[in-house]
Amino acid sequence: MSIWEYANPKKFMQTSAWLLPWAVGLTVLCLGIGLIWGFFFTPDDYKQGATVKIIYIHVPAAMMAINVWVMMLVTSLIWIVRRHHVSALAAKAAAPIGLTFTLIALVTGAFWGQPMWGTWWAWDPRLTSFLVLCLFYLGYIALWQAVENPDTAADLTGVLCVVGSVFAMLSRYAVNFWNQGLHQGASLSMDAKENVSDVFWLPLLICIAGFVLLFIALVLMRTRTEIRTRRAQALMARERLA
Amino acid sequence: MMPDLGKYAFAVLASYGATVVLLAALVALSFWQRARAKRLLDEVEARAGKTDG
Amino acid sequence: MIALLIRDLRLAFRTGGGFGLGLAFFLLVAVLVPLGVGPEGGTLGKIAPGILWVGALLACLLSLDRIFALDFEDGSLDLLATSPLPMEGAVAVKSLAHWLVTGLPLTLAAPALGILLNLPPAGYGWLVLSLALGTPALSVIGTFGAALTVGLKRGGLLLSLLVLPLYVPTLIFGAEVVKRGAAGMEVATPLALLAAITAGAAGLLPFASAAAIRVNLR
Amino acid sequence: MIALLIRDLRLAFRTGGGFGLGLAFFLLVAVLVPLGVGPEGGTLGKIAPGILWVGALLACLLSLDRIFALDFEDGSLDLLATSPLPMEGAVAVKSLAHWLVTGLPLTLAAPALGILLNLPPAGYGWLVLSLALGTPALSVIGTFGAALTVGLKRGGLLLSLLVLPLYVPTLIFGAEVVKRGAAGMEVATPLALLAAITAGAAGLLPFASAAAIRVNLR
Amino acid sequence: MEMVVTDLAVARGGLVVLEGVGFTLRPGQALVLRGPNGIGKTTLLRTLAGLQPPVAGRASVPAESLAYSSHADGLKATLTAAENLVFWASVYGTGTVEAALAGMNLLSLRDRRAANLSAGQKRRLGLARLLVTGRPIWVLDEPTVSLDTASVALFAGVVRAHLAAGGAALIATHIDLGLDEAEILDLSPFRAAPGAFAHGPDRGFAEAFG
């Protein structure tokens, strides 16, 4: 049995029905442990004080905001190359989740920036590229909603996603070139200890896992919704004909 | 129980609050859409079942 | 292909949507911003490179929906799609026509508007060069956005939303060239990147645009 | 008349051209300007009132051609003109619908964009107030421009060219209110003038617009 | 409720195309306008509908009594068939649209967006609008374009019912509608002579140059 079996809507509905409760359970578990640990049982940072607690939301949300777009790129490509409907619908289902994560990263960043940098917003490269990412999500969602025929919409948004990815990377580079920023460097790099100390490290990892699981749970559920809607549309079309 | 957040209470609580609001909105939207899709599909399938078995 | 180019240019002139109007809009932005911002020369001079580039970008943007919309509405696009012209070629020609009608005159007129905005003297050459290198990318990317939204009957706004994030790198490098040029710094890197974007976009995007149009005509 | 208002609002939502997109464009201007101008907070804060007003104006402008163009193309405008609705009323309703779909959401969203542009805190209240008073004038004046150009088949640019000079006073007073407000100066005079422009435009221009439409349908 | 047209001259693009047109349209009467392409049927109908002024002569149309239907249908692609009609019904202050939908055989399409109708279905919807205007005098420009034979017959029935109810109809068409009771007015004799220019909209100009 090939992996493409799961691209069959029926198979997908079966598998996801089985998978979804597990994903939800694990999400609640991880997010619960991670956030409670982080919020209540970690010390303040010597430099940043209590604001360091924001890291447990900010960093996972920021990472996922990017990863969701990558996932949409992959599923879009699968749709363009192999034309599996579920793949296109999964991309459609993921976009609002990605947008929400982007907004969370932006908002928590803004609340963090106020005490740390003395401003809600600065045209820092990383912040700017997130704003651009937010625009990409908005445009992508708007295009899905603008096109009536679902296959046409899938094709157009697929092309937009591929082209958009290239330009998103370009803007990231451009923005770096344009302004040296205030923002923290990557802290989860090879040598973790250099950036974030041990006490913050483990709860952060758990929170990241929690956000990944949250995404999986939501995307499964939303893809199921999209499949149902699509099937209802198909049946209604058939009804009209009869 | 509540950790002392000091002068950063607003920033931290607002961040957590905003996150909860945004996630709750997304989850609510997802459930609402799910309910709507289910209702629609059930209706349509009931009708389809009647007309052509 | 040449026939299509000539037709598009002729249509642009006949409908009065040609040179004059793209320019006029650019001019109006250059006039409105000082009106809104206030007349101090120092501030204006500092923001001039950015505003001129943003103005050029918006002038481009406003005329994008006409690249395909009119042809779609009156059925010519269907007929073009069934004609011996390859769709990729037709799309590329339409980008070119759009640039000739919008980007080129903007480039030529930019120095005059630089004066309105107190652009420092060292910046003029770079302004023209950067617009000459960058506006073709604006036309090509805009054509892609227009291809995605053709037939969607919703005016320019969805198109703007889709296209503007794609314009970000061009805008940044373009404005950066002028800013650095005006300040006497070296400009080779942003200039090279600007040229690379234009070349890449012109080489690859017509294929994506043609695909989008075919999908939209289905 | 209410039927027309409901229809126009419904069309705006259905075609997706409603709240979301007008706003999106405003947001894009607020994003692009810093990208072009550069990231220093001080400069940005100084030009923020002007840029926000210019952005609102352009967002309005972009959607103007849809006020009548679609109705003209599909023949509804002919049918409306022969219907029992007085043309003046229809025009006024269309301005109102345009404002509800464009001006109102812009006004409500403006403070968020003020943050992006480092608007000084004292300016926020005045920004909202001036937009609330000024954007209706933008819609009414824009409707007049759209009425003049309906049926001329030349996209938004001619329209922009006609309308922008008419927008100048509104822009100047609006931006002035915010600038003075942000600097803690008194704002009564520009505010009163802004209100006067809106009241005058809303009271008189629909007659001119209706006349223009009747001529254009001939 | 009589429409009286006397010695009317109409112009298109600054050029008089028809002159001396005269007829009377009484309640219960249908008048079919005929004439080769380009003679000026559309121009004449637009003038009668009040969209453009006549060059000479008079058209006395009772106030608030005329419903015009042009080459285009005036449908909103994103509204459903029923929503399109409801809008016109409330503009004209008439009540329900059910009768109109039933009359043009559109009941099964009522919740379909206008964009998703075929050419003929759109046309049927455009014609259904006439039924919700409640106006007695119909002025129709090639109403049966794109309609199949069955729909043309349906439309003829609708017009007949309108006439029976005391309405009147002025119809420009090239094809046979199967309305045998209709009178036919051929416009060819009214084609404006080139000299008609001298009385046309540019008369002042003509005189100015002798």
Place this chain on the structure above:
Amino acid sequence: MEMVVTDLAVARGGLVVLEGVGFTLRPGQALVLRGPNGIGKTTLLRTLAGLQPPVAGRASVPAESLAYSSHADGLKATLTAAENLVFWASVYGTGTVEAALAGMNLLSLRDRRAANLSAGQKRRLGLARLLVTGRPIWVLDEPTVSLDTASVALFAGVVRAHLAAGGAALIATHIDLGLDEAEILDLSPFRAAPGAFAHGPDRGFAEAFG
């Protein structure tokens, strides 16, 4: 130069409208498609023209041999009649447009802008485009809409000449063209059954729930 269509199914808006359509169009032959409004004539013609993919079956159209004409004319309002044709002539790489103008009786209108033509004159110009394509297979969607009787006869003559020169024509129409030699294909029997859905573009979704 033969167009062979076998067992073709076509869809519009994600919905199969016609299935099992099959015919052969040989040089010198004219085939008239008939069927009530909404049966799917436009959809079928667009599929044959390559604008949309078929759902099932095959349409083998010789490369570079087909000229399509749709409900809309594709005229540019600001170009003159001659300029409109010259553009298409150079796209198709054929020579002069004089013959086409003469053929559709447009010589007197050659320097008139398309915007200033009447509905029927526009249509004639749209049909003249076929003559400059130089393509042997014409695929026409309701070509005679808005034409008066004389123009319909003129058009029938043009089609006849095209057939005599070895061309072929596939014409969807509701009215009688006076082309007695044309074969007629009624599409009603090919209306897709609701079950056609199972082979349609939504097959995956039919299976999704068994």
